[in-house]
Amino acid sequence: xxxxxxxxxGVMGGGVMGGGIAQTFIxxxxxxxxxxxxxxxxxxxxxxxxxxxxxxxxxxxxxxxSAEERDAAVARLSFTTDVGDLRDCDLVVEAVPENLDLKKxxxxxxxxLVKQDAIFATNTSxxxxxxxxxxxxxxxxxxxxxxxxxxxxxxxxxxIHAPETSRETLxxxxxxxRRLGKTPITVKDAPGKYGFVANxxxxxxxxxxxxxxxxxxxSEEDINTAMRLGFNWPAGPLEMVxxxxxxxx
Numbered sequence: 001x002x003x004x005x006x007x008x009x010g011v012m013g014g015g016v017m018g019g020g021i022a023q024t025f026i027x028x029x030x031x032x033x034x035x036x037x038x039x040x041x042x043x044x045x046x047x048x049x050x051x052x053x054x055x056x057x058x059x060x061x062x063x064x065x066s067a068e069e070r071d072a073a074v075a076r077l078s079f080t081t082d083v084g085d086l087r088d089c090d091l092v093v094e095a096v097p098e099n100l101d102l103k104k105x106x107x108x109x110x111x112x113l114v115k116q117d118a119i120f121a122t123n124t125s126x127x128x129x130x131x132x133x134x135x136x137x138x139x140x141x142x143x144x145x146x147x148x149x150x151x152x153x154x155x156x157x158x159x160i161h162a163p164e165t166s167r168e169t170l171x172x173x174x175x176x177x178r179r180l181g182k183t184p185i186t187v188k189d190a191p192g193k194y195g196f197v198a199n200x201x202x203x204x205x206x207x208x209x210x211x212x213x214x215x216x217x218x219s220e221e222d223i224n225t226a227m228r229l230g231f232n233w234p235a236g237p238l239e240m241v242x243x244x245x246x247x248x249x
Contacts, residue, residue: 001090001117001141002168003175007031010089010114012106014045014079017123018095020151023049023056026073027065027152028180033078035086042079050074054150087113091176093145095123103127104135111136119169121145126194129162139164143173144187146196157182158196162189202240209237 007030011022014036022045025032036042050056056070065073086092092114096106103122110120120142122132133142144160157177161170170186177184187196195203209223218226224236 003172006090008089010086010092012094013096014041017151019045019049021093023152024180026076031076035080035083054152084113091119093121098125100127103132107135123147126196126199128191129160129189130191133162140166141169155183157184158187159184160187160189206237
């Protein structure tokens, strides 16, 4: 499947990440269906996508899109509690909680239901793609697709390929990422390593900052100040930890 063949997108799992991913797709012209567990979760996701801090209404208020463009985007959005409603999607993006067994179970179910030429993309933060793709028969059409939060705002997406991922699938997802207004980086799967590129470097940086703090070399405030002013980081490493807990990553 090439990028021009992708017309319909399914997002498995709503919430902060799934909603932000779906919001990006509908804003860029793709018909998108979000599947979640119950109507209450669906209502929360929809409210966040439209009325939340990074929602479509805010984009209109900031002049990033017109009211007509927002309404057209919302018209391309639908929700369901029935996973079978994703069967005709050209691309399925999984955004369920970061639990390996859960993700494997979800992909196994989707593989039985969704049309065979569809591409599968997992928004894992770091699980090996070579582990997750064992749950499906279409291993050549299975990739990592790691977004950062808030998904509608953050520009970078890590596109991770396992040895089984076909070149066509990788190229399709890289071009799709660009069409979504994002910047892709290509990442080679590394079994046994968690975090791909950005998170692996982030984890190492935070670990060293904590060691500096524990050794009494500098205070938490001074460590953060050193990196903000010395390297022009938007936030210090120990501030980033607090931010990540609130959903930055």
